[in-house]
Amino acid sequence: MFGPRWRALVLETEAMKAAVLHEFKKALVIEEIVRPLPDANEVLIQVEACGVCHSDLHVADGDWPQFTSLTKMPLIPGHEIAGRVVEKGGAVREFQIGDRVGVPWIYWTCGECEFCREGSENLCARQKITGVTVDGGFAEFIKAPASHAVKIPDALSAAQAAPLFCAGVTVYRALKHARISAGQRLAIFGIGGLGHVAVQVGRELGAEVIAVDVADEKLHLAETLGAATCLNAASTNVTKALRANGGVHVALVTSAAKVAYDTAFACVRPAGTLLAVGLPAENISFPPILMAAKEVRIQASAVGTRQDLREVLALAGRGKIHCHVTTHPLSDVNRIMDRLRQGQVPGRVVLFFS
Numbered sequence: 001m002f003g004p005r006w007r008a009l010v011l012e013t014e015a016m017k018a019a020v021l022h023e024f025k026k027a028l029v030i031e032e033i034v035r036p037l038p039d040a041n042e043v044l045i046q047v048e049a050c051g052v053c054h055s056d057l058h059v060a061d062g063d064w065p066q067f068t069s070l071t072k073m074p075l076i077p078g079h080e081i082a083g084r085v086v087e088k089g090g091a092v093r094e095f096q097i098g099d100r101v102g103v104p105w106i107y108w109t110c111g112e113c114e115f116c117r118e119g120s121e122n123l124c125a126r127q128k129i130t131g132v133t134v135d136g137g138f139a140e141f142i143k144a145p146a147s148h149a150v151k152i153p154d155a156l157s158a159a160q161a162a163p164l165f166c167a168g169v170t171v172y173r174a175l176k177h178a179r180i181s182a183g184q185r186l187a188i189f190g191i192g193g194l195g196h197v198a199v200q201v202g203r204e205l206g207a208e209v210i211a212v213d214v215a216d217e218k219l220h221l222a223e224t225l226g227a228a229t230c231l232n233a234a235s236t237n238v239t240k241a242l243r244a245n246g247g248v249h250v251a252l253v254t255s256a257a258k259v260a261y262d263t264a265f266a267c268v269r270p271a272g273t274l275l276a277v278g279l280p281a282e283n284i285s286f287p288p289i290l291m292a293a294k295e296v297r298i299q300a301s302a303v304g305t306r307q308d309l310r311e312v313l314a315l316a317g318r319g320k321i322h323c324h325v326t327t328h329p330l331s332d333v334n335r336i337m338d339r340l341r342q343g344q345v346p347g348r349v350v351l352f353f354s
């Protein structure tokens with residue numbers, strides 16, 4: 001008598017809702033698809049929250065030629081994932097059922113190449129990328145290698161934790177490597193998902209944070225998060241304002257606008273650092289004579305390692321970083337991506353699964 005009921009239950013739970021990209025530049029389609037089955041070394045995670053990142057737009061729109069050939073199709077985007085382990089493979093020792101974990105942009109790395117062995121697994125050439133080369137978190141479930149899922153501190157809700165898995169870890173690593181000393185001036189260009197976390201990390205490092213954006217609403221958010229100065233680039237000559245104080249020690253560009261790089265470069269003081277994190281589709285260029293005359297360091301940073309992620313999660317768990325999030329159901333995903341395209345999202349929008 002249990003046969004048919006058992007089957008029905010299995011059938012019910014084997015399906016999941018997901019937002020699927022079938023073609024570049026086309027809207028995502030909400031579909032019922034088969035739930036993934038974890039292999040021996042994988043966990044199945046019930047997704048509770050997944051941030052919507054600017055990179056999701058670039059991937060869905062096919063903006064980055066370097067990525068289009070790597071992109072799985074059809075694809076479930078999303079790489080800021082927080083949830084709970086609901087099933088695990090026989091070889092998984094790291095996690096128990098019910099553990100709260102997240103999955104970042106870097107889905108898997110080889111662990112064997114020279115970059116993995118040097119502690120720079122974010123540069124592993126064999127890496128698999130969540131929501132690009134493998135399915136991501138715009139879905140009720142995702143399977144992931146247990147080795148690369150990262151535990152979420154108890155103090156953080158899923159919606160609070162999710163943005164740290166890309167936005168948070170990216171700016172954390174960039175600023176950590178810039179070796180900012182307390183009292184130094186840090187200008188952050190672009191106060192979106194990444195920028196609003198960067199303001200808080202900069203503040204924790206003791207920097208004097210200057211927020212630059214073209215939206216007053218975002219600058220207001222930066223102010224509440226601890227920025228000492230907020231400059232609207234649409235109405236202020238940012239270069240003049242920052243140079244009047246001797247320029248900045250570090251200019252972190254999280255914006256995907258080329259003009260933000262042009263301005264940021266002009267604002268860096270001699271021996272200062274331009275930190276490249278935001279990814280415009282166009283090339284950026286600077287006059288070599290000015291680069292040499294100022295001995296400007298140009299440093300790029302790509303997401304972060306699992307260790308960077310554990311550090312930024314711990315910082316947030318201690319209340320030092322608070323993500324400004326608004327939650328929406330999965331069915332809103334296309335509307336949210338459009339708002340993100342138009343630069344209308346302060347903080348982070350997180351898809352929330354009840």
Ligand SMILES: [Zn+2]
Nearest residue numbers: 053055166167
């Ligand atoms: Zn991202």
Ligand SMILES: [Zn+2]
Nearest residue numbers: 110113116124
């Ligand atoms: Zn590797």
